[in-house]
Amino acid sequence: MGAEMTFMFADCVLDPERRELTRAGGPVAIGPQVFDLLLYLVENRGRVVSKDDLxxxxxxxxxVSESTLASHINAVRRAIGDSGQEQRLVRTVARKGFRFVGNVNGSGRLPDGPAEPVKAEPDMLVLPDKPSIAVLPFLNLSGDAGQDYFADGxxxxxxxxxxRMRWLFVIARNSSFRYRGRTGDVKQVGRDLGxxxxxxxxxxxxxxxxxxTGQLIDAGSGVHLWAERFESTLDDIFELQDQVAECVVGAIAPQIxxxxxxxxxxxPPRSLDAHDHHLRGVACVQRGTRDALDEALLSFRRAIELDPDYAAAHGMAxxxxxxxxxxxxMTDGRHDVAEGIRxxxxxxxxxxxDAVALTRAGHVLGHLDGDLDGAVDLLDRALLLDPNLASAWFLSxxxxVWRGEAEDALERFARAMRLSPLDPEIYRMQAGTAAAHYLAGRFEAALSWAEKxxxxxxxxxxxxxxxxxxxAQAGRTEEARQAMRRLRELDPALRLSGLRDWLPIQRPEDLSLFAEGLRRAGLPE
Incomplete structure (x- = not known):
């Protein structure tokens, strides 16, 4: 098709000669690559175009990375009033590519009108689909330029x-360090770096x-989301450097x-994509209630429907x-176990x-499939991929605990709580700490953590x-009976005979210790 032709579809007009897109009669400002991508899709609307074609x-x-291509496709959809969920105009063909499916009318050039031609911003970057961050050079306030190396480190x-966090798009050092010694509007910096x-x-x-000191800023609004200060002695400056990096990353990842x-x-619900549904599911999991869990599962299923290859959504589901x-x-135990394993x-x-996918999936396989050793291997791999992932530390x-390694478990729970002290799932870390202390025979410590x-x-x-x-182990009979009443209210079907099926406790002596306490407290056989 000739470059002189304009294309009209939905409420849009695409003019290749003027490099202008209008929608509902008004100009739409898009970057040059987004414009070229839209034009190519429209001109080749009779076929599926592959990623290599694009x-x-x-x-x-x-x-070009997958995330860059995906963000440009999303920018095309936003510009023409489409979305990844609706796909009224640009359709994703799984494992094949994309196709423009809107009805297109071609014509000669539009007559000149009063509207000003669109002036696309040549360096405007489209935000990636996933969360994106740039770490700017830290200011050296020591009054000694020779200390710049430490701040840079x-x-x-x-x-x-x-x-290492695959869910996060991170600007490379060489780009963010262009801002050394420069002050400017954070919103503009965010736009410059995309x-x-x-x-x-x-x-x-x-x-x-x-x-x-560190502070996390939403570049779109300029709002400060998090700020913290770290102080220490200089006994080992490089060890301190590593500790600060760990603390900062562990703190800001949950904030993001x-x-x-x-x-x-x-x-609005109709504009949600797979990542949005995944995030909503994560928020429900963090609430931890039965209704919230049902809601979470629906969100993860919707994310998988929209993106069948979404590993983390599979793991969370x-x-x-x-x-x-x-x-x-469980209302259908056989189905829940089989579906969880699948x-x-x-x-x-x-x-x-994907550290998140391996963490949740590995933990599930350890419980539902009974392969504790394989599960530990998967979570250790997750920690190699992302050593600052709190969930990998506490779920491992x-x-x-269930393998009988209480002291190692306690170190992992402590690491998780240090990385993410305000974590919405802190109660899980506290529960794991309680279980580890119990199986180590420290009943008072276990009780303290369990009550938290x-x-x-x-x-x-x-x-x-x-x-x-x-x-029960401490001989507090009345308190044990009250606690058992609460336990029976939560799960009337729980029995000592089902303890091994409930928790994958590997060592017979650990299983006997837990069963002994519950038997003394009054749990039926």
Whole structure:
């Protein structure tokens, strides 16, 4: 088709000669690559165009990441009033490519009108589909330029740690370091780098001590989402550098996730894509109640419908089935177990390099499939991929508890709580700590941690069981009976004979210790 032709579809007019897109009579400002991508789809609407076709036509064969291509496709859809869910005009053909499916009328050039031609911003970057962040150079407030290396080292370690999170798009060091010594509007910096979040900070070193501050900013609104200060002695400056990077990443990752969840919640239901549904599901899982879990499972299923290769959504959906079992909420036990195993295996298959998928799926397989050793291997791989993932630390801690490795488990729970002290799932970390102490014979410590968890999540069946067993082991008969009444209210069907099926406790002596406490508290055989 000739370049002189304009294309009309829906309420849009695409004029290749003027490089102008109008919608509902008004100009739409889009970047040049987004324009070229739309034009190529429209001109080739009679066929499915592959990703390679698009890379050749729009990027002249340059290497471009999957996320970049996906973000440009989404930008095309937004510009013409479409969405990934509706796909009225641009349809994704699974494992094949994309096709323009709108009805198109071609004509000669439009007559000149009063509207000004669109002036596309040549360097305007489209936000990636997933959360995006740039870590700007930290200010050296030490009054000694020779200390720049330390501030730079902290930033480089943070960038490296964030880059291990596959759900997060991280700007490379060489791009973010262009802003060294420059001050400017954070919104403009966000636009320049094409990111939604910015992390900035400062380093002050004096008298044998160092103080590092960091703050996370929403580049779109300029709102500060998180700020923290770290102080320490300079006994080992490089160890301190590593510790600061770990603390910063562990703190801001949940903040970014929460900000993204809020963003997804504000979207109208019809505009939600697979990632939005996944985020909504995560928020429901964090609430931990039975109704919230049912809602979470629906969200993860919808995410999988929209993106059948979404590894993390498979892992989280599997985890919902596990949680139904472990908390006594199954209505069809055989189905929940089988479906949980199926989803978990699919998550592992799709997500060999996805720490979130491996974490949730591995934990499910350890519980539902009984393969604790294989499950530990999967979570250790997740920790290699993302050493700052709190959920991988505490869920691997549970697996260690059931394998009889209480002390190793306690270290993992402590690491998780240090990484994410305000985590919505902190009650799970506390529960795991309680279980580890119980099986190590420290009943008072176990009770203290279990009560903390119970205050956060009163419906946690394992916690109710630990509380009852602890009171019984300490000879507090009345408290044990009260705790057992609460346990029986949560799951009237629980019996001592079903203990092995409920929890994958591997060592016979650990199973006997737990059964002894519950028997003394009054749990029926």
């Amino acid at each position: 890379l050749d036509a729009v990027w002249q064969g340059r290497i 902290v930033v480089e370690d943070i960038i490296l740690a964030l880059s 990111v939604r979040y910015l992390l900035e900070g400062s380093v002050r070193r004096s008298a044998g001590r160092v103080r590092i 996730e929460r900000a993204e969840i809020e963003r997804a919640r504000r979207k 599997a985890w919902c089935h596990f949680w139904r079992k472990v908390n006594g909420w 989803l978990a295996r699919r998550a592992v298959e799709l997500g060999r390099n 801690g549970f697996l260690k 968890s119970s205050r956060e999540m009163p419906s946690f069946l394992l916690v109710a069981a630990v509380i009852a067993a602890c009171h």
